Amino acid sequence: MFIPTRRALLAGGAALLAAPRLAHAFPDRSLRVIVPWNAGGVTDILARAMAPAMQATLGQPVVIENRAGANGGVGAEAGARAPADGHTLFVSNADTHAINPFAYRRLPYDPQADFAPVSLFARVPFALMVGPSLPGVTNLAGLLAAARARPGALSYASWGVASASHxxxxxxxxxxxxxxxxxxxxxxxxxxTAVAAGQVDAMVLPAGGAEALSRDGRVRILAVTSAERLALLPQVPSLKEAGVDLVTGNWFAYHVPARTPAQVVSQLSTAIGAVLRQPAVVEVFRQQATTPEATTPEGLAEFVRDERQRWGDVIRAANIVLE
Incomplete structure (x- = not known):
């Protein structure tokens, strides 16, 4: 018969007392969310919509920090170099984690070695819109006809060279x-803004942003890039319906610096799943024609591996190399 010693009892009691303290030790101060794009874009809108619910779930203030530049690379470098304690999250997407590694000769960060995956949080379909510089173009066939008539004369905007938009x-x-x-x-x-002002002819961008801009008639949406029509834009055909057999879009996820403790990563992943079920958050996502979707850290890692292969093929086909 085993009879525990006084030392064993004390050690066991200490372990039980320590477990709750470890579980509640994180977070112990405000959290920083680095958004690698300017304020006003869909990435910023979704991150700010999630922030109050994240604050309520995690019990600490959540501060959004916009660090734009280099197709998300400026913010990614800041995220990679942050302390690996879970108090800094980085909003990643196809640009930062699946495109940049193939488009740039050198990156100031390594998407795989410098980050730990936390959770996917959104899938984002795109829309193709034109502005007042093309008053006679009302559908995709019209845009393509105008482009064929004047090769290289019509212009399109993007949020950066080799971005998902480009x-x-x-x-x-x-x-x-x-x-x-x-x-x-x-x-x-x-x-x-440039398209709406007539300075550039067209742009592919997240469908929610295009829909909001189209309400006053300054821009016209010609097609969505999803496999089917969107509930937010039921009157707009998909690219395939309009004659171009193509599906594309973007996604957003949370990563943290590599070597962040696994327990903290798990806690953040669980919190994000809870946040994405909040009605106020779901409504903002709906307005942006964006689908909320949470994953495990392992699920996000697998997803990003597949995205790297898909976008890597596109980069190689376009022969894009950036310094």
Missing amino acids: LSMERICRAAGVEMLHVPFTGQAPGM
Whole structure:
């Protein structure tokens, strides 16, 4: 018969007392969420919509920090170099974790070695819109006809060279056999503004942003890039319906610096899943034509591996190499 010693009893009691303290030790101060894009774009909108619910769930203030530049690379470097304690989260997407590694000769961060996956949180379909510089273009066939008539004369905006916006429009042009001039901006919002002002002819961007901009008639949405029509834009055909057999879009996820304790990563992943079920958050996502979706850290890692292969193929086909 085993009879525990006084030392064993004391050690066991200490372990039981320590477990709750470890579980509640994180977070012990405010959390920083780095958004690698300008304020006003869909990434910023969704992150700010989630922040109050994250604060309520985790019990600490959540501060959004916009660090735009280099197709998300400036913010990614800041996220990679942050302390690995879970108090800094980085909003990743296809650009930062699946495109940049193939588009740039050198990156100031390693998407795989410098980050630990936490959870996916959104899938984002795109829309193709035109502005007042093309008053006679009312559908995709009209845009493509105008582009064929003047090769390289029509322009399109993006939120950066080799961004998901740029590459998606490049894919549309290649599939349709047309040539247009690419005009990169430093974020989604500046590109949208340029199209609405008639300074640039067209843009592929998240469907929610295009829908909001189209309400006053300044821009016209020609197609969505999802497999089917969107509930937010039921009158707008998909690219396939409009004659271009292509599906594209973006996604957003949370990563933390590598070597963040697994217990903290798990706690953050669980919290994000809870946040995405909050009605106020779901409504903002609906308004942005965006689907909330949570994953485990392992699920996100597998998802990003697949995305790297998909976008890597696109980069190689476009022969894009950046310094």
